Amino acid sequence: MADPPPTSRFDPARRFPTDLPPTGALMPGDPVGSRRFMTVTDGRPFALEAGGRLDEITVAYETWGHLDIDASNAVLVCHALTGDSHASGGIAPGHPSVGWWNDLIGPGRAIDTDRYFVVCSNVLGGCQGTTGPASINPATGRPFGSDFPQVTIRDMVRAQQLLASRLGIDRWLSVVGGSMGGMQVLEWGAMYPRRVKSLVPLATTAAASATQIAWSAVERLSIVTDPNFNDGDYYDAGPGGGPWKGLMIGREIAQITYRSAEVFDERFGRAHHDYRAEFHPWGRFEIESYLDHHGQKLVRRFDANSYLVVSKSMDLHDLGRGRGGVRAALGRLRMPVLTASISSDVLYPPCQQADIHDGITAGGGDCRYEVIDSPQGHDGFLLESGRLGPPIREILERAEKDDV
């Protein structure tokens, strides 16, 4: 029996389930899983690089392993745009997915939690426990929404540093991260050179390029033009009431840039998903179903306002701002650095990591550069952990020995 023909050109029910929450942010009453929380501001307002301020900041974080007696074995892991503190560990209430770097962080793994004390915190402006747009604005008693100030990567790093100091960590053995996580890694090196013994910025850039800004910008446009965005005030809307269509489309755009034509061709080719409707305007190919799946998945765990704030912070990322330019900033880094490219990464192309390497070594610094030959695209920094592991293990061991 064939399905009845769709009655309109666009059949929304097939694409957009109606039960999606108004926000995927961690909200009061949700299970917190293995997160812990630290108020890092201690009553003093936190002034932001862009000019605003936050009266109070809570940081959600997770840790693995044990801090040794002289606090010398701590590794900070920094997450990417839609990541959170759950870098390692299984699915559990509060953690709908396995840790995003689970293969890399754990007992006996490259970032060995039998040996190191590993910390990962949700970024400032995020939506998984750290103060962000879904948090309650003390001035109004309601979620910040669009009143949340614009933050930068430097603000995120400063919040991490406040957390580190409260955890008793004076110096990280290493700060490690990919993509936006790598932006934080580089800023750690520039802002707190004496508080990091080594840096591992992966699949990242010293300054967002025009093309990277372009992608972020259209993703954000798709969110704010969703009529349910309501200028950022949607937290009280019922199921289906938030700007999740816009966020879903934004994620679908991003998802294409995260992978490669090679992977998509091999995995999906021209296969039809809605096979009884090959020629129907809204009959989907497999690749479309895949994108819809990823869009819907993000909407259930992320907040549209956080996407706007954090994505813009990436566009604003420029290691050279106020430091005489990118080359000068890179050239001053003196700790050992490991950077790596994924050969098929079209969003953070290998030339950007080569530039990081060249900028550091031109200044007399110490940088190892690895190219991982892989078809996985930008997501390779998550998926190729088996090949990223050995050089990461090496630089950590070297940092342990270095008695700088």
Added chain:
Amino acid sequence: MADPPPTSRFDPARRFPTDLPPTGALMPGDPVGSRRFMTVTDGRPFALEAGGRLDEITVAYETWGHLDIDASNAVLVCHALTGDSHASGGIAPGHPSVGWWNDLIGPGRAIDTDRYFVVCSNVLGGCQGTTGPASINPATGRPFGSDFPQVTIRDMVRAQQLLASRLGIDRWLSVVGGSMGGMQVLEWGAMYPRRVKSLVPLATTAAASATQIAWSAVERLSIVTDPNFNDGDYYDAGPGGGPWKGLMIGREIAQITYRSAEVFDERFGRAHHDYRAEFHPWGRFEIESYLDHHGQKLVRRFDANSYLVVSKSMDLHDLGRGRGGVRAALGRLRMPVLTASISSDVLYPPCQQADIHDGITAGGGDCRYEVIDSPQGHDGFLLESGRLGPPIREILERAEKDDV
């Protein structure tokens, strides 16, 4: 004096002017410029590959040069997704832009209008004079809107063939086009092998890839989720009433895929457009202003429903459908073919044109393959006409001499 600070996170007036028309389609009463019109159906309904039918089809077309006495000097030029019949010629009422291949088509140019009779018609499903979603549905007396049936590249080519026969052109000296135009070129070779003496498919593919489908799909999603889309019935809406936000965002996505990181970095880098608002969430970088400009420009000259229909026809493009696969279809082509790649094209990557070449020659056919080394990306097929000209001139001259 600084501007007053924007009052909301998203300041729509800066991005979205309010005077945009509900549709950019050519509407009754608009100046037609140098277009001519031909009803090609003669009272017989036109059955579509996807299963629908159209009772009447009008084709809008333009011509340059003179048809010789034995109709042996005719060249068909096929346009891309948002192109139209104005391939050559200046700005005039009805033609807001210079012809899209003006440097290639004209007196003394590679496609020499002193020598050849050149025809370019707006595609079936388009919005610049040929029957499409903005046309009046004879069954209702109102624009088709979403009732317009899905068309395919093969339907477009069959409509062109009806036009050719009414113009007295039994055989084209050559059929030439890039991108979606190149899809039509290949279908001409497969559908009407005795009606074409040579083919010039540029920066195109024999079948849309998963990644190409992915981009088209998110562009279409951005249109249909615009609340002003109204299931395709927006032609009576006043200024600002159509789904132009969705179409604008769709175009911005597409525009990024049409160029290259190299061009964007060199032209825009990290320069700010809204320079008093560098850190403001909606302060734009130059690249964003550029994208907004292109988005707004398209909205004034294109119809959202046409975008949906024509973009989907590209996803459905598969030269091998019903022909035993792409390789078999290519291997049967017997006329001389010239194909070309733009080295930096990320949307129609060079491997796709190499596949066209390989498929033709593997079957014993005659195919020349040129790679234009250029940073312009996919748009290089429009911008590098100076370098595409000589090989095109050559294949036309050869087709003139061939007495097949």
